[in-house]
Amino acid sequence: MVTKFKNHLAKTNLAKNTVTSYVWTVQYFLNHYGEVNKKNLLAYKGYLVENFKPQTVNLRLQGINKYLEFTKQEKLKVKFVKVQQKNFLENVISDADYKFLKAQLKADGYDEWYFIVWFMAATGARVSELLHIKAEHIQIGHLDLYSKGGKIRRLYIPKNLSTEAAKWLREIGLTSGYIFLNRFGQRITTRGIASQLKHFAEKYGMNKEVVYPHSFRHRFAKNFLDRFNDLALLADLMGHESIETTRIYLRRTASEQQKIVDKVVNW
Structure with a gap:
């Protein structure tokens, strides 16, 4: 059976x-x-x-x-157990740390990793989706992703990112195909990205708990809502089936909560 x-x-x-x-x-x-x-x-x-x-x-x-x-x-059939949701987002890289990491990667000549981090934080791409980006997508400014259910989600590449990425691709002579490759010329793996991000976190003295691929997707969502408070649009951009999933980004991160408490509570 x-x-x-x-x-x-x-x-x-x-x-x-x-x-x-x-x-x-x-x-x-x-x-x-x-x-x-x-x-x-x-x-x-x-x-x-x-x-x-x-x-x-x-x-x-x-x-x-x-x-x-x-x-x-x-x-x-057995009833599920209730999952108590936390009232804060945990282990999300701060905007300041994201910008610091990006700047350090650029300054030290890690161009590919500079763009890997930027693409994840500026598009909201899952790390598995990131690997599908090709030079052709940079030219048109978006990538269409197809789910198992036949649904299409468009991953938009912001103009400032596509402009700088196109310049980088010209410099390395890559005109077509996947853009994030390993030293053997093959597509880098999701595990390889996660491992290398931990390496950079240690190299630059950052908290390794917040430097992982999905953290940058969280950062995209937080930054988007801070600048354009449209939850329904964000749900579409993130590829969430339900807007309820997206609501978590209305919550503050644990570090943000701590800063507010430290600032406000003086009694």
Whole structure:
């Protein structure tokens, strides 16, 4: 039955890693709890709650519930645990640190990394999306990204960025194809970007906790709302399915909250 479940999931739009996670969860449950009944399902949920974070618990329960749907046992579906959202954004690079890092990379001649950081912070691109940018996209000022559901999201490249990037590409003689390459002339990997950013954080004495690829996407969102307070537009630019996901950027970062408290509270 698990094999049939796996084949069923493979025909959906779920990511490969998600399918693997769901199948592993179901196999684990069946191996350790045997019969699928309410008592065993609640026991498994209790085990998850005691040993894992809420997000992980819900991921496992989602796998179980998908299996219950597949086996026509919807009445046994398990309720998710409530995830308490933080009232602040955590580990987001500040605008000052972003500008400092960009300036240092430029001054030290790390042109490719200067543009990698700038592109992430000025377009809101996910690091996986960044790797799809080609010289041709610099010329037209945007890149169209296609999701699994067939939706199109346009990644806009600001004029000042495209102008400077075009100049850089001319200098290195790259007229077409992907622009972010490793020393072997192949596209750099997401892991390679994350690793190198940590290296630069250490090199320049920065907090390594805030220097990672997605941090610059967060910075894009924060800066955009600071300058143009249109949440619906930002949701479109970020590629969020729901505007509720985008609302987190209305919150201040932990460091911003600390500064305000330090400034305001004098009693």
